[in-house]
Amino acid sequence: MISAVKETGKDKLFLAFNYIYVLLAFIIVAYPVVYMISASISDPKLVGSGEMWLLPKGITFEGYERVFQNKSIWTGYGNTILYTVVGTAINLFVTLPAAYALSRKDFAGRNFFMGMFMVTMFFGGGLVPSYLLIKELGMVNTIWAIVIPSAASIWNIIVARTFFQSSIPKELQEAAQIDGCSNIRLFMKIILPLSMPIIAVMALFYGVGNWNSYFSALIYLNDAAKYPLQLVLRQILVLQEMSAQGGGAIDASTASALNSKAEIAALVKYSVIIVATAPIIAVYPFLQRYFVQGVMIGSVKG
Known part of the structure; x- marks a missing residue:
């Protein structure tokens, strides 16, 4: 004992x-x-x-009443959901095949391509060249300016590649190839069904990033009807700050009105923050174990 x-x-x-x-x-x-x-x-x-x-x-609950009555907030909510769903789908469509190809030892030139991918993590063209490129491609003020430039994250490709290398048996792939299975069919019918944990991790990583993204919309979108919720929230914050600052010499009634507007704007600001973060907070507990697993994949073996 x-x-x-x-x-x-x-x-x-x-x-x-x-x-x-x-x-x-x-x-x-x-x-x-x-x-x-x-x-x-x-x-x-x-x-x-x-x-x-x-x-x-x-x-x-006046803040929430004003939020639910504000059409621009609902429009931003719909745009954010659209950008998140479409963007995450494109992210997975690009990341998973690239990661699987780079995990295959029989893929000629995989080290070269991986090195080229790694270069983009340290060097970039800059904001102005990026904007000119998006403009020349005719994507300014469209959804594609939001989802295409961020179609893949090199870090997420590395994490997914590590999963494929450490979790998918090489013998399984060899057995499928002996049975005459093509590479595309092998990836679609065998690899993907066995990779649901990493798919969930990537969907969570990309989904949260797309949901919280606002800088691309700030740079590339001109139409307020296409603004995501985060950009609408930014406008509310700016207006609230301007209302709080007021003007120069004003009378008591004007000062009282400005103060009242600032208070209402602050109340709406907090309400919008809760409305904007509630979906992510609600979804995260269901994907937490996949999130932790994804972090461990990237930290144990690279």
Whole structure:
């Protein structure tokens, strides 16, 4: 019978330190989320004065009412969903075949192509040449300017390639080829069904990136009807800041009106933040185990 290992005083002290550290890290991470939720349903005057610092006070749902009544926000929501779905589909269509090809030892020149891919992680053409290229291709102010330039992430290709190398038996591929299976059929019928974990990881990585992306839309889109939700949120933040600054010499009634607009804008800002992040927060728990697995794939073997 094996006796239990007795913890020393140093072990208990180390364990207590770990619990305290994890608790502090949880508070640091959770407080902004709780504050945003509370601020979105609290009286904006109490939020602005600092009286509301954790739990909601003066509960009001005016911010959410204004959000749901704002057509531009719903338009941005629809655009973001469209960009995320189309962009993620293109990302997977490009990343998975490229990663599988680079994982095959019988692929001639794979080291050369991998080296060329790696170069793009360190060097880029810059913003102006990129814009000129998109303009010459006729993609300015279209969905393709959002989804095509970011069609593949080299880091994600490396992670997916590592999965194929470490998780798909070489003997399985050889047996399929002996039976007369072509490379395309091998990839579609055998490799992909066995690669659902990495597919879920890549879909999560790309999906979150596409959902939160706004810089490409800021550069390439001119029509407000095509703005994603993140860009609509940015406009709300800018307008809220301008309303808060006000103007020069103004009377009391004008100052009161500007202050009221600033408070409403702040309330709407917090509500939009919650509405914008809610889908990702809702989906993440279901894909968390795949997310952790993807991180481990990239860290154990490269």
